Amino acid sequence: GAVVSQHPSWVICKSGTSVKIECRSLDFQATTMFWYRQFPKQSLMLMATSNEGSKATYEQGVEKDKFLINHASLTLSTLTVTSAHPEDSSFYICSARALTRGNNQPQHFGDGTRLSIL
Amino acid sequence: AQKITQTQPGMFVQEKEAVTLDCTYDTSDPSYGLFWYKQPSSGEMIFLIYQGSYDQQNATEGRYSLNFQKARKSANLVISASQLGDSAMYFCAMSLFSGGYNKLIFGAGTRLAVHP
Numbered sequence: 665g666a667v668v669s670q671h672p673s674w675v676i677c678k679s680g681t682s683v684k685i686e687c688r689s690l691d692f693q694a695t696t697m698f699w700y701r702q703f704p705k706q707s708l709m710l711m712a713t714s715n716e717g718s719k720a721t722y723e724q725g726v727e728k729d730k731f732l733i734n735h736a737s738l739t740l741s742t743l744t745v746t747s748a749h750p751e752d753s754s755f756y757i758c759s760a761r762a763l764t765r766g767n768n769q770p771q772h773f774g775d776g777t778r779l780s781i782l
Numbered sequence: 783a784q785k786i787t788q789t790q791p792g793m794f795v796q797e798k799e800a801v802t803l804d805c806t807y808d809t810s811d812p813s814y815g816l817f818w819y820k821q822p823s824s825g826e827m828i829f830l831i832y833q834g835s836y837d838q839q840n841a842t843e844g845r846y847s848l849n850f851q852k853a854r855k856s857a858n859l860v861i862s863a864s865q866l867g868d869s870a871m872y873f874c875a876m877s878l879f880s881g882g883y884n885k886l887i888f889g890a891g892t893r894l895a896v897h898p
Contacts, residue, residue, distance in 0.1 A: 698885075
């Protein structure tokens with residue numbers, strides 16, 4: 665089945681540090697990747713849609729300058745949390761869809777990144 | 783507005799028995815997809831089953847089946863012959879084609895505990 669790799673799995677760093685998270689589709693091409701944030705015992709909240717070769721589309725309330733997204737190729741999207749603070753601590757998870765249109769293609773998820781800012 | 787509702791924060795089931803996890807949705811779009819994902823404590827999201835809005839038959843995938851009632855806007859997940867490994871969070875999600883791409887919106891989730 666389709667595999668999405670997300671790296672790193674865990675990050676612990678000091679306040680003020682910028683953290684980059686990578687999301688790769690390993691065996692398929694993805695023009696669109698999605699970034700979610702999940703707080704403990706809550707659902708996934710879509711942060712932004714990453715489009716290959718163009719600017720990301722952010723959901724309402726998500727700071728573009730805080731969460732930088734780059735989708736430089738059909739298999740790689742990166743999320744950079746800039747100048748991270750303790751309130752940015754969360755579980756971040758990416759997903760990707762194959763190139764076909766239509767509603768029936770599931771999004772395949774990475775294993776997520778647990779970010780802890782001290 | 784599009785919305786997914788899962789009204790059961792937690793469910794318990796005895797091993798080998800069947801369990802139904804509820805999901806209702808709201809959309810005015812005639813074309814949509816409904817998905818169920820499983821999230822174990824390790825965090826990864828595992829795709830279980832899909833139902834399209836135009837599908838005439840209920841979807842089935844092994845021990846998972848989807849009870850799709852379009853008029854009621856419900857898409858309940860049925861897990862038959864529960865196993866201890868089924869203990870996890872389960873999320874219902876709806877895919878909408880918006881702005882040139884498909885977007886998933888998730889329900890709040892249901893935590894399932896399978897007892898021996």
